[in-house]
Amino acid sequence: xxxxxxEKTGFSILRLCMAIVVIFLLVIxxxxxxxxxxxxxxxxxxxxxxxxxxxxxxxxxxxxxxxVTLITALLAVPMGMGCxxxxxxxxxxxxxxxxxxxxxxxxxxxPSIVYGLFGVVLFVQLMxxxxxxxxxxxxxxxxxxxxxxxxxxxxxxxVPQSYRDGALALGATKWKAIRTNVLPYAVPGMLTGTILxxxxxxxxxxxxxxxxxxxxLPFLPRSVFDQFMALPYHLYIMATQxxxxxxxxxxxxxxxxxxxxxxxxxxxxxxxxxxxxxxLKKE
Amino acid sequence: xxELKERMIHCLLFFNGLLVVVVLIGIxxxxxxxxxxxFKEISLKEFFTSTNWNPTSYVKSSYGIVSMLxxxxxxxxxALIIAVPLGxxxxxxLSDVANARVREIAKPIIEILAGIPSVVIGFLGIVLVGxxxxxxxxxxxxxxxxNGAVLLAIMALPTIISISEDALGSVPKSxxxxxxxxxASHWQTVxxxxxxxxMSGIFAACMLGMGRAVGETMTVLMATGCAPAMPRGFLxxxxxxxxxxxxxxxxxxxxxxxxxxxxxxxLVLFIITFAVNMVSDIVLHKYQVKVR
Numbered sequence: 001x002x003x004x005x006x007e008k009t010g011f012s013i014l015r016l017c018m019a020i021v022v023i024f025l026l027v028i029x030x031x032x033x034x035x036x037x038x039x040x041x042x043x044x045x046x047x048x049x050x051x052x053x054x055x056x057x058x059x060x061x062x063x064x065x066x067x068v069t070l071i072t073a074l075l076a077v078p079m080g081m082g083c084x085x086x087x088x089x090x091x092x093x094x095x096x097x098x099x100x101x102x103x104x105x106x107x108x109x110x111p112s113i114v115y116g117l118f119g120v121v122l123f124v125q126l127m128x129x130x131x132x133x134x135x136x137x138x139x140x141x142x143x144x145x146x147x148x149x150x151x152x153x154x155x156x157x158x159v160p161q162s163y164r165d166g167a168l169a170l171g172a173t174k175w176k177a178i179r180t181n182v183l184p185y186a187v188p189g190m191l192t193g194t195i196l197x198x199x200x201x202x203x204x205x206x207x208x209x210x211x212x213x214x215x216x217l218p219f220l221p222r223s224v225f226d227q228f229m230a231l232p233y234h235l236y237i238m239a240t241q242x243x244x245x246x247x248x249x250x251x252x253x254x255x256x257x258x259x260x261x262x263x264x265x266x267x268x269x270x271x272x273x274x275x276x277x278x279x280l281k282k283e
Numbered sequence: 284x285x286e287l288k289e290r291m292i293h294c295l296l297f298f299n300g301l302l303v304v305v306v307l308i309g310i311x312x313x314x315x316x317x318x319x320x321x322f323k324e325i326s327l328k329e330f331f332t333s334t335n336w337n338p339t340s341y342v343k344s345s346y347g348i349v350s351m352l353x354x355x356x357x358x359x360x361x362a363l364i365i366a367v368p369l370g371x372x373x374x375x376x377l378s379d380v381a382n383a384r385v386r387e388i389a390k391p392i393i394e395i396l397a398g399i400p401s402v403v404i405g406f407l408g409i410v411l412v413g414x415x416x417x418x419x420x421x422x423x424x425x426x427x428x429x430n431g432a433v434l435l436a437i438m439a440l441p442t443i444i445s446i447s448e449d450a451l452g453s454v455p456k457s458x459x460x461x462x463x464x465x466x467a468s469h470w471q472t473v474x475x476x477x478x479x480x481x482m483s484g485i486f487a488a489c490m491l492g493m494g495r496a497v498g499e500t501m502t503v504l505m506a507t508g509c510a511p512a513m514p515r516g517f518l519x520x521x522x523x524x525x526x527x528x529x530x531x532x533x534x535x536x537x538x539x540x541x542x543x544x545x546x547x548x549x550l551v552l553f554i555i556t557f558a559v560n561m562v563s564d565i566v567l568h569k570y571q572v573k574v575r
Contacts, residue, residue: 007470011380017372024437025396031411082299090296100300103307109560111498113525117549121313142306175292203400206500210532232402239406240505256403263398
């Protein structure tokens with residue numbers, strides 16, 4: 001009997017833990033959606049900020065985030081895939097491989113602000129890029145790299161060994177076997193994981209603080225060597241640095257809503273993409 | 284010809300793989316060499332033992348990181364006190380109590396929580412958690428260490444939950460069966476057999492969550508008030524290492540002692556997170572070997 005009571009209370013406590021986590025999420029989402037939705041409309045999404053950012057929209061920030069994420073993808077996707085292919089298909093279990101794996105795990109734990117410092121020295125100063133989209137995108141790209149590698153390797157691991165053996169037995173070279181018999185089956189998984197990593201990069205603020213994000217720009221960037229406005233940085237400005245903070249609070253809420261909507265739709269796109277590519281493959 | 288092409292591809296991919304190591308060493312090297320000039324003017328003793336960080340003073344600038352270290356330590360420990368029991372409880376619920384359907388729903392919930400950007404969490408610290416803290420404790424301003432700790436706990440939770448759940452899930456079935464066969468209740472099996480068996484994995488999960496909390500920037504920058512002084516308690520405003528870098532690097536001219544000193548702070552931060560990650564890595568690795 002006693003055992004029963006302790007079991008019931010114990011499980012109730014565990015249930016409570018789960019409930020608290022769910023409540024955290026619901027409160028976060030409810031607060032942002034309920035207070036942000038009123039401000040989000042077509043004008044907000046397509047107009048630049050006006051009157052010292054107390055009116056108007058966030059169009060330049062949306063464009064900036066899109067552009068910087070594109071640069072991030074250009075760096076992190078091919079390199080992440082290459083590294084994953086090496087680790088899963090070529091690497092033997094030796095010291096070098098273990099060193100590479102250890103580096104990947106450690107890189108994913110490096111604080112984002114440290115990537116920011118690294119970006120300032122390497123891209124802004126040593127490579128003379130200045131603060132611009134390219135410098136910020138490359139910084140974010142390096143930060144995203146460990147995530148895309150891990151995701152891509154996971155996808156490669158899911159391809160059965162027999163696919164490789166079959167091609168090799170027919171006389172294909174190693175690379176040919178990978179290209180024709182492994183990659184086509186791994187790419188959907190690779191893309192899914194990569195998009196999830198890019199979604200995280202799109203929401204990051206600390207690495208772009210000093211590498212290219214601008215407080216306010218009246219025009220859109222014309223090249224990758226221009227500074228840019230970005231959604232997460234814009235939210236930071238609106239929440240803490242603006243001269244009329246209480247007046248722009250609705251704009252801050254709406255910016256937060258647009259930002260999490262963007263990130264969740266990227267996540268959703270990744271899941272839908274995976275689903276469709278899987279179906280395609282079966283046919 | 285074919286052989287040559289194969290060789291080249293192999294080489295290319297190998298260097299691609301090696302690049303990760305180069306980046307990690309590069310980060311360390313750049314931080315290290317950029318912070319060296321700072322210590323021509325600042326003594327190491329002052330840097331690590333003074334509680335006074337005031338680089339822009341008109342009289343005599345001082346560069347002591349102790350109050351930042353204490354601040355970072357405070358919000359991190361605070362976050363762990365909240366997140367560790369909650370995270371392990373949730374992980375135990377998901378792996379041992381919940382049925383398959385609940386698990387299917389819970390997984391995306393935790394993923395969504397992990398996907399919320401830190402700047403959004405920080406914003407909620409200002410508009411939601413701050414006012415609540417101010418009201419509960421009767422203080423004029425809710426931007427303090429407690430606020431940061433609560434938010435960092437929320438950010439560390441997904442990491443702690445998912446890795447702890449993996450650890451609990453990989454406890455061999457025979458352990459559970461043996462315990463149940465000996466007459467232990469389900470609850471006793473979870474608390475006395477499964478959680479101890481998965482302890483190293485759970486520990487690693489908490490260390491990873493801790494690493495995340497130590498290095499988190501935007502959340503603490505926005506929600507802790509950032510007063511550059513030695514904190515006396517959780518209701519004091521604190522300024523962590525990450526927020527000091529974030530606040531000051533934007534304003535400081537390049538190639539000044541202040542600028543180099545900020546890289547020194549970054550180096551200390553890098554070393555702390557590196558050590559935390561290494562410990563969790565080693566523990567996790569050992570544990571994997573043990574179970575197999």
